[in-house]
Structures are given as C-alpha cells and as structure tokens.
Amino acid sequence: MYRYIKQLKPSIISNNRLGKEFAAMENKAIDPSKMIGDYDTPEQTVGKMNMTTPWESCFTICDQWAWKPNDKMKSLKECLSILIKSAGGNGNLLLNVGPMPDGRIEARQVARLKEIGDWLQKNGSAIYGTLGGPYMPTSNYAATRKGNNIYLHVINTDTAAIAIKNIPGKKY
Numbered sequence: 001m002y003r004y005i006k007q008l009k010p011s012i013i014s015n016n017r018l019g020k021e022f023a024a025m026e027n028k029a030i031d032p033s034k035m036i037g038d039y040d041t042p043e044q045t046v047g048k049m050n051m052t053t054p055w056e057s058c059f060t061i062c063d064q065w066a067w068k069p070n071d072k073m074k075s076l077k078e079c080l081s082i083l084i085k086s087a088g089g090n091g092n093l094l095l096n097v098g099p100m101p102d103g104r105i106e107a108r109q110v111a112r113l114k115e116i117g118d119w120l121q122k123n124g125s126a127i128y129g130t131l132g133g134p135y136m137p138t139s140n141y142a143a144t145r146k147g148n149n150i151y152l153h154v155i156n157t158d159t160a161a162i163a164i165k166n167i168p169g170k171k172y
Contacts, residue, residue, distance in 0.1 A: 002036045015041045015056070039092075046082060049089040049136050056092040057082065061109050067098035073108060076115045083116070083127065084153040088142025090132030126151035134167055 002018050016037030032040075032053045039054035040047060047055040059082055062071035074082075079095070086093040095116075097109050105113075120127060130144035130151070137143075140156040141164075154162065 013038045015039055017041060046085040046137070047089055047091045049132055051090050051132065054091070055089075056094050057086050058094045058096065060096045060098070061112060062098070065096060065098060067100045067106060073112060076112065076119075079112065079116055080119060081155045084142045084155060085137045087127045087130055087144050088132050088135075088137040088153065126153065135164055 002014065005012055005014065014037045016035045016039065018036045029048070035053075039056055040050075041056055041058055042048075043058045044060070046057050059074075061079070062068070062073045064071050082095075083093050095113075097105050097113070099105055125146075126144055130146045133143060133145060134150065135141070135143040135152075140154070140159050140162055142153045142155065144151045144153070150167070152164070
C-alpha cells in the first residue's frame with residue numbers, strides 16, 4: 001500500500017500506521033529501517049527525543065477519542081506540559097478533540113483550546129519552528145532551540161531548583 005501511494009504521489013507524507021513498527025502507547029524504541037511511513041506516532045504518551053526520525057505524539061484533550069458527556073478533560077497545565085515536552089523532544093503534537101453528535105465541539109474543550117492558544121500567542125516563538133534540545137526533556141523542564149536561542153520551559157514549578165548541564169558542544 002505504501003509503495004503504491006508513493007507511486008501515485010511521491011511527495012505525499014504518511015504516518016507509520018500502515019506497518020507494524022511504531023512506538024504506540026508503550027513508547028517503545030523503534031527501528032526506523034523497519035518502519036513503513038515517514039514519521040512515528042506514539043499514542044497517549046510523549047515520544048522519545050529523536051533528532052533523526054520525525055514523530056508526532058497523538059493525545060486526546062479528554063480521556064476518550066470520541067466525545068463522551070462529562071469525560072474527564074486534561075488540565076491546561078497537563079496540555080501545556082504535553083506540548084512543551086513534544087517540542088522539547090523534537091516532535092509534533094496532535095491534540096484530538098471529539099465532536100458531539102451534532103458536529104459541534106463541546107464548549108469546555110473550545111475554552112481549553114483557547115487557553116492553549118492564548119499561551120501560544122505569548123510563548124509561541126519558543127515552540128513554532130524550533131528544534132528539540134539541547135537538553136533531554138524531564139518531568140521538570142524541556143528545552144527548545146532556534147538559531148542562537150535556547151528556550152528553557154519550566155514545567156514543574158513546585159521544584160525548588162533545576163540543575164542543567166553546560167550547553168553541549170556538539171550538534172544534535
């Protein structure tokens with residue numbers, strides 16, 4: 001199927017769900033040479049930092065992939081942590097919202113997306129067009145970089161101190 005699609009349109013980009021080699025919910029290490037597709041798709045977990053194989057973490061804004069009344073929704077802090085760790089690991093984030101039966105997005109999900117958008121309005125330069133690193137994301141922080149700038153995103157503000165190593169002298 002993948003070869004056929006590439007014959008039809010060589011520039012098309014597809015995820016790795018056509019094959020059996022993907023990180024999935026276990027976030028297992030993958031062998032890119034066995035992967036069918038152009039990028040990995042860990043699900044409901046932030047992918048591992050990877051500077052050679054593109055990846056996109058697939059998360060839901062609530063617990064379910066489809067809309068469910070009163071489904072537990074992720075907090076703004078949790079959504080931003082997922083976004084920051086994805087960017088800090090050199091990945092992308094797909095944040096799923098499930099439409100209600102009439103096609104509308106639930107008001108509280110719209111409000112959460114607006115909160116994320118407001119945060120990105122202020123801090124987007126540290127996310128958009130960046131690369132991950134030079135530090136490995138942790139539960140306390142993640143880093144992104146663009147040009148000569150390094151952005152350190154403090155995720156766990158309850159931590160008394162954050163220790164980071166000197167900037168590595170090699171390229172990632």
